[in-house]
Amino acid sequence: MYPRLVVDLKKVKNNLDKITEMVKGSGCSLMIVTKGYCADMEIYKLLENSEIDYLADSRIQNLKKYHGTKKERVLLRLPMISEAEDVVLHSDISLNSEIETIKQLNNNAAKHNKTHKILLMIDLGDLREGIFYKNEDEIYETIDEILKLENIELYGLGVNLTCYGAVIPKNENLSILVETASKIENKFNIKLKMISGGNSSSVYLIGKNELPRGINNLRVGEAFLLGDETAYSQMLDGFYDDAFILEAEIIELKEKQSVPVGETGVDAFGNRPVYEDRGIIKRAIIAVGRQDVDPDNLHPIDSKIDVLGASSDHLILDVTKSDTPYSVGDKVSFKVSYSSLLRATTSAYVEKTYK
Incomplete structure (x- = not known):
């Protein structure tokens, strides 16, 4: 899962x-x-x-x-x-x-x-x-x-x-x-x-x-x-920063422009987001969102992926520069900072596995 x-x-x-x-x-x-x-x-x-x-x-x-x-x-x-x-x-x-x-x-x-x-x-x-x-x-x-x-x-x-x-x-x-x-x-x-x-x-x-x-x-x-x-x-010397890895699945992968069309207001969380014009980009949506993680404190293992933002249930990524040919159904992995770990382990929608 x-x-x-x-x-x-x-x-x-x-x-x-x-x-x-x-x-x-x-x-x-x-x-x-x-x-x-x-x-x-x-x-x-x-x-x-x-x-x-x-x-x-x-x-x-x-x-x-x-x-x-x-x-x-x-x-x-x-x-x-x-x-x-x-x-x-x-x-x-x-x-x-x-x-x-x-x-x-x-x-x-x-x-x-x-x-x-x-x-x-x-x-x-x-x-x-x-x-x-x-x-x-x-x-x-x-x-x-x-x-x-x-x-x-x-x-x-x-x-x-x-x-x-x-x-x-x-x-x-x-x-x-x-x-x-x-x-x-x-x-x-x-x-x-x-x-x-x-x-x-x-x-x-x-x-x-x-x-x-x-x-x-x-x-x-x-x-x-x-x-x-x-x-x-x-x-700290001798410690690991990747004892916890978040994995989530791509549910949409499309090329779109990088700036929304039309007049913008506030997002679902009352914020006024600012968008960088990157031209046409390959955007991946993965099935995890602000209800489960802090998107500002996720760090893709694939260093050529950028986190663009998130809504409650969707995390939007720019995978344009990645060397990996991602497809719908593929999994993307992230290191987590403290706030994302806290939220992910509290969420009823994030499974836990051990190795």
Whole structure:
């Protein structure tokens, strides 16, 4: 069945071994983030038998799949109050920034006679989740409230960088997190067990020996899956970038002009596309679309193919310069970037096969 995602488990295992050696060799514990491939159970088998410490995901539905795991489960996205009970039942640790949510986690943990661990998120300027680092009074007031809760353990602090504001982790900004942790420990006479210093964008600091002393955990997804650190998009030595290959079938192949005819407005997704006049070109349509992938982050294995655009269910390619004499029914293969992998593994219309 097509479209399909071909998963090379040997290459995934290679990347897993490499990132484990790198992160744990730096003195950090390792959370492998599983949302990028929708908690695929074949990859889970590799993780379960590896030296990683935590399975981390943004969706509690994915963490439920890991019932019975020997690893600790971590909910990465801030919990919704409406899912507080599931969070307590299906994760060991969750990332938090709102005291009302933490109180609901406490209530549900008490209900089930459990202690739930949390990382309090600190915003170092990327402006996604967390208490802004300059608001020390808010940080201390929140911690004071947390420490009153009998079924919540303040396990540590965390930060997210790059994902929203594209702020690059540096020794300077991550040192603020370490300093904040030290102030908290001194003020409240406690010991924080984990200082989680970000995601795949922090990995490059290991190679430069610039990860601040005190950071003792990283949460890694893309670097493990696709072999690139996400601060500067550089490939990591010894990793594969083609452990996941998307294959899709040509359903139309015709020569047409390259610019639409008539007045143009917005496309099906509300965008105003701009077209390059390439003259008459050989256009292939393949049976996959924006519902399944991010067309801007697909990379044809045939380097002489250009991706022109996509609608919900159709991807349009320029195959004019290709040396391959494509026909209707032929398959076209692509490397995927993170956003396309995320979408393809979430789509019910993309099959998965393994080798």
